[in-house]
Amino acid sequence: MKCEESVITVAFSPDGLRLVSGSSGSTVCIWDALTSEQLLQLTGHGSWVRSAAWSSNGSKVISGSHDGTVMLWNAVTGEQEMIMNGHTNYIYSVAFSPDSRKVVSGSEDKTIRMWDAVTGNTLMEMVGHTGEVYSVAFSPDGAKIVSGSKDKTICIWDASTGAELKRIDGHSSGVWSVVFSLDGARMVSGSADHTVCIWDAATGDKLNQMDGHIDEVNSVAFSSDGSLVVSGSDDTTVCIWDTASGRQLKQMNGHSERVWQAVFSPDGSKIMSGSEDGTIRIWDAIIGDQPKSVDGHTGTVQSVAFSSDGTKVVSGSADKTICIWDALTGDKLKQMDGHTDEVNSVAFSSDGSRVVSGSNDETVCIWDTATGRQLKQMCGHSGGVFSVAFSLNGSKIVSGSADKSIHIWDAVTGVELKQLNGHAGVVNSVAFSSDGLKIVSGSSDKTVCIWDPISGEQLKQMDGHTYHVLSVTFSFDGAKVVSGSADHTVCVWDVATGEQLQQIKGHADWVRAVAF
Incomplete structure (x- = not known):
């Protein structure tokens, strides 16, 4: 994971699936620990973020900054829920109590403060260090607080009274x-x-x-x-x-x-x-x-896909580029430049000769994988393109967009063949059935829809998810669809009837990718 500024603080979520980081650039970022994808960027601090920590259930993040504030964030939506003011100088360290009802902070002003995590009120101030307080933490039972300071000492405090219990030199x-x-x-x-x-x-x-x-x-x-x-x-x-x-x-x-x-x-x-x-x-x-990594992009990698023969990988990045890699050696084979904003989705044609990409610049592009040359640029969406896919025979491309629409394109000429409207939210994922006779889409409106790509008619709408649908795909025989959602569930649907066949629970966070 590469940031533009120094990474000052990092922490795993309690379930180990996400990371939070704070930087010298005043931002707090939340990452997918498995894919290294940046999930959220939280802005609000006015200076370095020196410390960040998770609540016990992973739903909240607390951050402390050189701007003198402690901020509480919703770790799912990225919303700033609270600002705690009281310190008169840099904040070096923050931590939740084990029950997440309190927050403790240590500061350049030589004090330790305990805050109510619900109201944001200061509950107590602990004074005793003669130097800056660099580090604070609760004991596992929440009864004590430990602090480390520039004054070379470690202090243990009573978390109920604020009394100093022990000073260690x-x-x-x-x-x-x-x-x-x-x-x-x-x-x-x-x-x-x-x-x-x-x-x-x-x-x-x-x-x-x-x-x-x-x-x-x-x-x-x-x-x-x-x-x-x-x-x-x-x-x-x-x-x-x-x-x-x-x-x-x-x-x-x-x-x-x-x-x-x-x-x-x-x-x-x-x-x-x-x-x-x-x-x-x-x-x-x-x-x-360190696990083997492939370096080459200078921004977050938003999408990756194998070629059908498994010998190549294509990646699309927030750095606006598309790269093709040798899947065995990790060598970069080609870099395609042309998009003017983040690349959200990439896919190979079944024969591996072309790549399609969708970008926040509202365009869909087709590229020659041998030369890296841009073959077509398709304009028509009025919002970022979040998902693209070829039909199995390579003759058509489908795209889903923030403008809530789905477009079908001729993959040779680039001509728009059909526009499908019906979703009430962002279209996050689209896919063809293997015979090319149906399209499935998943949207932030919580629905999964099946479409006829010839007539543009919506054949089925499947309701059941309680939050954004982030990924959808057909089974190879086209009889079923699987969907992954921000509601932490995976659902399997019958394409003919629209009936939900199965709901799979077990994930502790958003399900961003599914496949049969």
């Missing part, structure tokens, strides 16, 4: 990051003195000190079972440590500038790091490697 420089283990028995801290330390949360005794970083340690986190700690440093590395022995197990190199934050995924299998180099990297926590 041991670092020789500022404490950039501190957090409890999941059982609340230990704490880990990272410091500008280049060390990572583990502490007994009850007594304040130092249990272990891990040396190995050669510059300031900006971020530390426990694995869910408490056996490992991950750290990120100004020395550009991410390190994994054994908490019992203090031994360094892995050092991950890949970032080119300081690592601001590193965290484990909820299941402990992955580590995510955010860096000043503008990248978010996901690592295998066991072997320390």
Whole structure:
């Protein structure tokens, strides 16, 4: 994942399916953890976003900024729900209580504030540090708060009264990051003195000190079972440590500038790091490697598709380009430039000789895959084109748009053959049946529709989803349709009757892609 600015903070959602990041460019972004697709960009802060965290159910995100504000966001819609004002300087760290009813923040103004996450009111202010408060976190039971400061100390506070319970000295420089283990028995801290330390949360005794970083340690986190700690440093590395022995197990190199934050995924299998180099990297926590990635786009990759023989991949990006890749080696074979806005959808013709693309510039384009040349540009939509597909014989193209319409095009001449109207919302997905005699569409109006591409008649409307329909496709025999929705469900439909045959539940977030 590549951002335009330094990535200061990153965090996995509780289910591990999404990521939140905060940057030096004042934005908060939510990403799909599997595809690296940017789902939401949250704007409102006026300066660096130093910290962001998820509510326990993943429905909300909290962020703290150098603009002195704490903001609460709806993690599904991206809506800003609340602004909390009270600090008089930069905010370095924010965290939800385990029940998500409270928020704690630490600031350059040397104070810690606790907020009501429902009303936004300040519940208490904790004063005691003599330097900036860089890091704050709740204990797993919500009874205590831990803080790390430039004054070189770690403090434990009573979350009910705000009283200081314990002050721990041991670092020789500022404490950039501190957090409890999941059982609340230990704490880990990272410091500008280049060390990572583990502490007994009850007594304040130092249990272990891990040396190995050669510059300031900006971020530390426990694995869910408490056996490992991950750290990120100004020395550009991410390190994994054994908490019992203090031994360094892995050092991950890949970032080119300081690592601001590193965290484990909820299941402990992955580590995510955010860096000043503008990248978010996901690592295998066991072997320390990064999954194979294909770099080449400079913006979010919005759509990918295999050629029918599986030898090539096509991708469309927010950087306005389309790229064709060798599926085996990852080499870039062609880059097609021509769109003037984000490319939302790409697809190969069945013989692999052409690619079709749909863009926010309201056009549909056909490209020669051998030469990269643009063969046709089709204009007709009055909104961004979100989905495109070839018919199986390659003679027609269907497109769905933000203008709520579906267009059918001649794939050779580029002439518009038919416009299908009927949806009351954005058309997010379209597909031909294998015989080319039907089209299916999914819309933000919550419906799935079947159309006759010759007459333009709507044959069926299937109701059942309770939120946007994001992806639809036919079974190969054309007898069934499957749909995926923002309501977290997958539905299977009978094409002849329009009857819902099955509703599949289990996803914890939007279902953006489905296939038989």
